[in-house]
Amino acid sequence: MRSPAKGELLNAFVTTEVDWPRDVAAAVAGYAGEDESIWLDSIVARSEPRDEAAMSVVAARPIAVLEQSLRAGTSYDDMQAPRDAGANWCGRAGDAVLRSAQRVLERDVSCWRLWRRVHERVRVDAAGVGGYGPGWYGYVGFEAAGGLERLPAPRPTPFDLPILRMSLYDAVVVLDHRFDRATLVAAPALADSLDVPASSVPALVRRWNAAAALTPPPAPPVSAPRVFASGAPQRHREAVRRALEYIAAGDVYQVNLAHRFDLRGLGDAIGHYVALRRANPARYAALLRWGDAAIASVSPELFLQTRGRDVLTRPIKGTRPRTGDVALDAAYRRELRESEKEAAELAMIVDLHRNDLGRVCEFGSVRVPQPRAIEAHATVQHTVADVAGRLRPDRDALDLLHAAFPAGSISGVPKIRALEIIRELEPVSRGVYTGAIGALGLHGDLTLNVAIRSLQIRGDAATLYVGGGIVA
DSSP, X not given: OOOOOTTTTTTOOEEEEEOOOSSHHHHHHHHHTXXXXXXXXXXXXXXXXXXXXXXXXXXXXXXXXXXXXXXXXXXXXXXXXXXXXXXXXXXXXXXXXXXXXXXXXXXXXXXXXXXXXXXXHHOOSOOOBTTBOSEEEEEEOGGGGGGTSOOOOOOOOGGGOOSEEEEEESEEEEEETTTTEEEEEEOTTHHHHHTSOOOOHHHHHHHHHHHHTOOOOOOOOOOOOEEEEXXXXXXXXXXXXXXXXXXXXXXOSEEEEEEEEEEEOOOOHHHHHHHHHHHSOOTEXXXXXXTTEEEEEEEOOEEXXXXXXXXXXXXXXXXXXXXXXXXXXXXXXXXXXXXXHHHHHHHHHHHHHHHHHHTTBXXXXXXXXXXXXXXXXXXXXXXXXXEEEEBOTTOOHHHHHHHHOSOGGGTEESHHXXXXXXXXXXXXXXTTXXXXXXXXXXXXXXXXEOOOSEEEEETXXXXXXXXXXXXX
């Protein structure tokens, strides 16, 4: 694989204004067809003040894919970092592979190390559009944490999905919902640096503009899938009881436990996602599709964002219903605001996130500009905090991800002990659930959600997880 000459990829983004879609879902379906595709789907009002939550991204046909799957019979030692390992170590759970449609480009035992190596080779000095541009789009599964900390090896993932899968796109369409503006952003030199075929920008422009003119067909009825609990309810109750014992013993202050449900007879993944986004719009929703697999998420939670060296994380703790009844919703809002339990739980997670950011941010830069606010969503209202910082000059977005993954809001405090307890008490692995979905641009900007309210899909089967924080 040829490495680009110094400066070859600098300022390499080419932007082209394209048509605003008549219907975003129809345009995505038309543009992607049956190809592998991503849709980072921010469903927000025009008045949404957060720029990063007013942007959606669509891409199809990646030029390369980086993934790591678990080998059968993975042992505890396979997932342990040696004492002299750096932050890029990812255990020996199975070969990490970077491949194009034609061939395998590189291999490594470590998905983190391979990702770091290739990203440093192809990163560019260029500005994205609203923080987005060509780059890596996909997910980091919850079990990928085993490559960053000394944790027990995970069980097999749902449908044997990779523990990490990031697709590399040399062209993406960025939708700015504030101004109804669509821009195709391309990095023409990227494919050449990997010695793979490049996307044709003129062809992509024509393809997108044709898709943007589509109107949605009449929505077919979405059949309700059959739902089965993966374990008996009493088993989950026993896990909660054991978690409370660990809290009483001082092992942890809180731990998040999840319960898995299996779905059968799901039908069309896109149809179900469109129905899901209509019923529960979210700022950090996403749909990833490849082969017969898909990940659908309607997450409201921002895990990590970098813009240049500025860092933001927005942990959520505390939930009440949103019913549409003004008086009842106000009562729920007041209850949420006055809850000492919810306030204490959020404060613990904020401290954890401050500590995570402090590992890679400039001394004194980590702050909490918004310690606790209530945000209303389509069906619920949450308490959320803003934790911000500024990366040290010798650290980047991948270092931040290494320091902070997985999110504290879906693991517990202290994090490592909470992860050990989760591995002990949960009978199945989580896969993508409570991992992260999003993008790392070639220009270095990172946006990842916390992958909650998510379906992991293969064929007409899916898994769904529900979880909650356990405190004394």
